[in-house]
Amino acid sequence: MAKVLTPQDEDFPRWYQDVVNKAELAENGPVKGQQVIRPTGFALWERMQSRMDERIKATGTDNASFPLLIPQSYIQREANHVEGFAPELWTVTHAGGRELDEPVVIRPTSETVIGEYMAKWVQSYRDLPLLLNQWCNVMRYEMRTRLFLRSSEFLWQEGHTAHNSYEDAHAFTLRILHDVYADFMENDLAMPVLRGLKTAAERFAGALNTFTCEAMMRDAKALQMGTSHELGQNFAKAFDIQYLGADGKQHHCWTTSWGTSTRMVGGLIMAHGDDRGLRVPPKLAPVQAYVMTVKDGEGVGEAAAALHTELSGAGIRSRLDNRSDMAFGRRAVDAELKGYPVRVEIGPRDLAAGKAVVVRRIEGSKTPVPLESVSKVVAEALEADQRSLYEEALRFRRERTTDVATVAEAVEASATGFARLPWDACGTEGEAKAAESAVTVRCLQRADGTVPDSDDEKDLVAIMGRSY
């Protein structure tokens, strides 16, 4: 097969661009930094949405929809928030042919407008916790953009909750981090993630604490996959979100917010992809088994259709490709590029032998299989390959993670992976120093790898690396 992609080792960013383009995942939009997500790419996001949404609902959170446009004055109410987001805003000044009285901005995130409504809806302690989520688009102005990873507009979910105590809000922030985000990423995306706390420098604008899931890409750089923020009482004070307690007194709520976005599609590509294209984990894959006719021949089309029906009946997401008028090689390369976990190929010779060839994209094997066993073999392959993809990524990260003792060593180790440096040996000064070499603290963890409650804890370890 001819090389259709730039090899990863040669130029990883170009490999990424090639995959996104040739697997028909996305393109640049006509306005700077916007993106068009094509059906193959969107199907990945759609499956991510559905698998995440189940987990979000299981926490008792309800979906809702808040407006796209936010009065500029809302953004300005929380001091850190306005400072964080002001440079990134897109501003609407005209509508219906006239200038607006007050300019409004396209939401960069919705803490402010949701805070305004939470203040109306929360009256008493009986109304708490109030657990809301929305799936929507947001916009942030970006100078340098890259499809899925950094775009002016992106699709995401943003959760916003209000609680009656620090403890309850804190516990919910971590529940989202562990039970929704990390659980989805590890089990469905087959991506091991480091869970930890962001440093003050990397925190969400207006948060007390930001918790994060960080994954290693195949160029050994980090990608932030999702964050969960404890907002303390900052937004509750700015938007007057108060409740009448069981004690008969008014109290400000404790709020949280948390988000994941189409950026995860970029993460999926870069965590699992290889020189032949995407490798999509079976649990996530919109198409798990791709049934192909190799070429025309008596009964081949019927046999392929029967296999497709049987696989679908066995609960496997199957797609039939019987375009025998198009060269098989071209279709096979396209299937490799798109990363379907399993291909089931059948041609006249296979049919004569009562077999089909099962091609596993993840482990790279090709095995002739009797027709009556195809369904069972495919089901087993999907299960095994989900596991092996995760294990491969975990091994990759472990082999590229180094314990170091100084900031200089951390910067050096970051050239090829992650560095683990005692936070006492780094600190905000070390963090600033490392940043000069484009190395950042991805998160703080306890020595045993668990998530600290705050950066006041002793003996924390900084996980450092280059990042997207």
Next chain:
Amino acid sequence: MAKVLTPQDEDFPRWYQDVVNKAELAENGPVKGQQVIRPTGFALWERMQSRMDERIKATGTDNASFPLLIPQSYIQREANHVEGFAPELWTVTHAGGRELDEPVVIRPTSETVIGEYMAKWVQSYRDLPLLLNQWCNVMRYEMRTRLFLRSSEFLWQEGHTAHNSYEDAHAFTLRILHDVYADFMENDLAMPVLRGLKTAAERFAGALNTFTCEAMMRDAKALQMGTSHELGQNFAKAFDIQYLGADGKQHHCWTTSWGTSTRMVGGLIMAHGDDRGLRVPPKLAPVQAYVMTVKDGEGVGEAAAALHTELSGAGIRSRLDNRSDMAFGRRAVDAELKGYPVRVEIGPRDLAAGKAVVVRRIEGSKTPVPLESVSKVVAEALEADQRSLYEEALRFRRERTTDVATVAEAVEASATGFARLPWDACGTEGEAKAAESAVTVRCLQRADGTVPDSDDEKDLVAIMGRSY
């Protein structure tokens, strides 16, 4: 029970506003004409999305995502389109603290930007048909707004397809009208709809023909529930969407577009609601059975939980309300308002008798039922009530539809329903005359009620009425 809503007969618009507010469906957003859709309202939309999305995918259409912002120049390329949409545009002039080189608009609909990309993706006849859909938000400036029915921002799906012939595009436009839209509205929403052709005056800006589904609300006014447009070659020429035919020559495509929106939530409320609130058709209902403890008592909570588990196990979407510390009356009123099809109420006395009370919102009955039969009785009620809700709405419309012979009679009949007037007796002049009395032609049908291919057909009938 105290009246919580303005009666429909007294003031229908106020009744609508009351329901939307008291059933906690939606509120006005902070920026003019925008809306906040609350969890109870959003759950309705979410179910609509999922039931529609299945049908859309069954036509072979793939979901994708196109950008929110469109260069102003795109809108201007199709003459009728710019004329139709220019007055409604929201314009972004600044981003990242600087003025943009070219102002961009928030999509009012996406024919233009999708046309631009179709032109890239369609090369040969093998690429056709190209069938795309997106679920997204759009914005149109509106002076007078009403929640769900007419808002500056709304959520919708917009389908966009390209075909290699007039016939194929025409057939697809009608397939969407019948198999996706009308089928969903009649079977899931339990709303009978009239299917027909829009007159030239009511056509989508840039279309050859617009087909529509029109429903009658309980104030006898019409609501346009969804439209499917044949765009001919207008957009293909404006955006240069061409393909190389099997004949070796370049041809312009024939395109279609079609949309339904959160407006359907307003339609659902007004088609089925009564003086006690919403009545949600069982197939659509996010909560089909609402299991309530009447008050505390030994074993009541456990019995309610057991019923909830049993109903869920039987595939019924059940919700448990065991808030025995809150007055039962208040909770029951709330359940009526929200229109849950069936309530299952259980208190100490019911439990002692080994029964629960099954309350059917749609037919208004209350029946004590042995605990072991609840699941079966509820399942039967849901099926029967789905049917009866549809039949009630159909009867309502039939009783309020009058055959007339002149425009004056049509205007008179429209005060209390729909009028059927021969199109020859109306014409564009009659249409303009009726419009002075706020009466419009909702659609053109053949005499037998079927959908004409174009308004050139003879002996068409105009369905006229007041509308939202």
